[in-house]
């Protein structure tokens with residue numbers, strides 16, 4: 001079985017347990033559930049740098065990236081650096097993240113926060129809102145067209161933005177619908193972990209202009225961004241390049257300063 005199928009299998013078991021622990025009704029009573037969200041898509045449209053910085057401790061492809069940083073400081077640092085938004089991995093088993101990380105990031109910053117998760121159930125969308133997220137990620141590779149529609153429409157009804165992630169043309173064609181705000185092209189194949197910026201270049205033309213285009217993964221240089229901008233990309237999701245340093249916020253700050261010069 002490939003790693004993505006394995007993650008999804010584990011996720012189904014996890015979500016079923018979570019549902020029993022905290023029912024949807026209870027999540028909806030969270031103070032954060034009433035919070036006014038901030039649109040990441042809007043911020044990206046008006047930005048010259050377009051950086052979405054990620055909190056990621058480890059991953060199946062890299063094992064350990066960094067376990068020494070704390071998410072409160074990282075979120076504050078990213079905000080000081082002038083990023084457009086922050087992505088917080090909430091998967092525990094494969095990425096070492098948690099919903100608590102999302103809550104902590106919410107407590108220390110007012111950035112638009114993306115819940116980076118393998119969403120396979122509407123429960124996780126309600127959860128995202130209850131823990132302070134402004135944006136959800138939907139991964140085309142693990143969802144049917146009907147699920148993408150139901151999930152994205154639910155997120156929109158909760159005033160959250162939707163970032164839909166694709167890796168190839170088939171996934172893209174299946175996914176294009178009006179309830180999405182941003183289309184993310186993942187340069188990393190989640191089944192083989194191969195990374196190539198060519199993926200973003202090749203798919204860019206096929207993404208209608210009504211969506212904000214985001215390039216995800218394997219971005220570690222200003223040059224990469226300058227190369228992708230002419231293809232219409234307005235957002236750049238960067239994790240490891242910042243998280244592997246001992247001060248993720250500071251490294252994002254220097255990156256953005258260089259980019260803007």
Ligand SMILES: O=P(O)(O)OC[C@@H](O)[C@@H](O)c1c[nH]c2ccccc12
Nearest residue numbers: 186216217218219237238239240241
């Ligand atoms: O650390 P990188 O190579 O800069 O990548 C960040 C982000 O794109 C990556 O973590 C990611 C993109 N899509 C995902 C889906 C699930 C988990 C993780 C991801």
